[in-house]
Amino acid sequence: MSSSAIExxxxxxxxxxxxxxxxxxxxxxxxxxxxxxALLGPSGCGKSTLLNLLAGFETVTSGKLQVYGAPVTAPxxxxxxxxxxxxxxxxxxVWENVVFGPKVQGLxxxxxxxxxxxxLKLVGLENFAKHLPVQLSGGMRQxxxxxxxxxxxxxxxxMDEPFGALDAxxxxxxxQLLLDVWEGLKKTVVFVTHDxxxxxxxxxxxxxxxxxxxxIATRIPVEVPRPRNLDTLTDVHFxxxxxxxxxxMRADQH
Ligand SMILES: Nc1ncnc2c1ncn2[C@@H]1O[C@H](COP(=O)(O)OP(=O)(O)OP(=O)(O)O)[C@@H](O)[C@H]1O
Ligand SMILES: [Mg+2]
Numbered sequence: 001m002s003s004s005a006i007e008x009x010x011x012x013x014x015x016x017x018x019x020x021x022x023x024x025x026x027x028x029x030x031x032x033x034x035x036x037x038a039l040l041g042p043s044g045c046g047k048s049t050l051l052n053l054l055a056g057f058e059t060v061t062s063g064k065l066q067v068y069g070a071p072v073t074a075p076x077x078x079x080x081x082x083x084x085x086x087x088x089x090x091x092x093x094v095w096e097n098v099v100f101g102p103k104v105q106g107l108x109x110x111x112x113x114x115x116x117x118x119x120l121k122l123v124g125l126e127n128f129a130k131h132l133p134v135q136l137s138g139g140m141r142q143x144x145x146x147x148x149x150x151x152x153x154x155x156x157x158x159m160d161e162p163f164g165a166l167d168a169x170x171x172x173x174x175x176q177l178l179l180d181v182w183e184g185l186k187k188t189v190v191f192v193t194h195d196x197x198x199x200x201x202x203x204x205x206x207x208x209x210x211x212x213x214x215x216i217a218t219r220i221p222v223e224v225p226r227p228r229n230l231d232t233l234t235d236v237h238f239x240x241x242x243x244x245x246x247x248x249m250r251a252d253q254h
Contacts (some may be wrong), residue, residue: 003032003033004030004031004032004033005031005032005033005034005035005067005068005155005156005188006029006030006031006037006054006066006067006156006188006190007029007030007064007065007066007069008027008028008029008030008063008064008065008066009028009063009064010026010027010028010062010063010064011024011026011027011028011029011053011060011062011063011064011065012024012025012026012027012060012061012062012063013046013049013050013053013058013060013061014061022213023046023049023213023214024046024049024050024053024213024214024215025213025214025215026063026215027050027063027214027215027216028216029050029207029216031188031190031205032188033188034186034187034188035188035189035204035205036182036188036189036191036202036203036204036205037188037189037190037191037203037204037205037206037207038191038192038193038198038199038202038203038205038206038207039051039190039191039192039193039207039209040193040194040196040199040206040207040208040209040245041194041208041209041210041211041214041217042194042209042210042211043194044211044212045209045210045211045212045214046209046211046213046214047160047192047194047209047214048160048192049214050192050209050214051081051158051160051190051192053065053072054067054072054079054156054158054190055072055075055079055081055158056072056073056074056075056076056079057075057081059073067079067156068155068156077101077105077152077154078154078155078156079154079155079156079158080149080150080152080154080156080157080158081149081158081159081160082142082145082146082149082157082158082159082160082162083145083160083161083162084160084161084162084164084165085165086133086141086142086144086145086148087145088133088141088144088145088148089133090132090133090134091132092132092133093129093130093131093132094120094125094128094129094130094131094132094133094136094144095116095120095129095130097133097144097148098116098119098120098144098147098148098151099112099113099116099151100148101148101149101151101152102115102116102151102152112151115151115153116147116151119147119150119151120147122147122150122181122184123143123144123146123147123150123177123181124143124177125140125143125144125147128140137170138165138166138167138170139166139170139173139174142162142163142166142174143174143177145162146162146177146178146181150181150185154187155187155188156187156188156189156190157187157188157189157190158189158190159189159190159191159192160192161192161193161194162174162191163175163198164193164195171198172230175198175201175202175230176229176230178202179201179202179227179228179229182202183226183227191203196242196245196246196249197233197242199222199245200222200224200238200241200242200245201228201230201232201233201238202228203222204221204222205219205220205221205222206219206220206222206245207219207220208220208245208248208249217248217249218248220241220244220245220248222241223237223241224237224238224241225237
């Protein structure tokens with residue numbers, strides 16, 4: 001966790017138009033290699049905008065934004081994105097969805113098949129390879145979405161409220177799964193959420209954002225030991241962190 005994965009300095013993002021919107025103003029952010037960072041904040045504070053800048057779907061209006069030392073100018077396979085709804089191809093089965101990326105890159109099957117099998121197992125879907133997305137639950141579809149990006153072996157995982165559309169029980173299962181996967185891979189993750197519990201459970205560091213125009217209000221290291229699991233949600237460190245974050249978020253509104 002020494003070198004830096006993401007360097008953002010003085011970044012402003014204005015969406016142009018008749019009524020221009022300043023979505024982000026003068027953001028500074030430094031995220032270490034291997035860090036699990038959560039962006040936490042109210043609706044409209046610019047979380048998705050920041051993620052889309054990192055993904056290369058949008059460009060900065062001003063300021064510096066670098067991923068592993070290089071400015072981001074376009075989307076790339078090294079920066080994988082998982083959205084709230086897994087964008088699966090409905091006509092392809094689970095296996096075909098997972099191997100789609102490597103195939104498009106022109107890799108030979110022997111280069112990716114073992115990895116794809118391993119990744120499907122990692123997300124617990126090894127027995128569902130032949131199923132179509134429509135035959136899966138929302139949580140399972142989201143697991144395919146995660147497998148699909150992990151198979152590309154990205155250096156940076158960008159997740160925009162990936163469990164936001166799931167019911168509470170499935171969300172807990174997915175949080176546990178992501179904890180397990182992350183403990184094994186220790187990839188740099190930027191995870192957008194407005195759920196304080198989720199941010200504390202998953203992240204090393206929480207960046208609390210404030211709205212209008214969006215900026216980073218506070219950086220909070222999560223002092224809850226790892227490995228974590230769902231029992232963490234009721235442990236004493238967890239409650240202390242939660243109290244502190246709620247306090248900071250409230251203070252920020254004044
Ligand atoms: N493509 C766009 N064009 C114009 N304005 C936009 C665009 N995308 C976002 N905005 C505006 O920028 C601001 C930040 O939006 P953003 O989607 O980044 O917020 P968010 O924190 O992800 O919100 P939520 O929690 O609801 O997903 C909002 O005021 C929004 O209306
Ligand atoms: Mg959003």
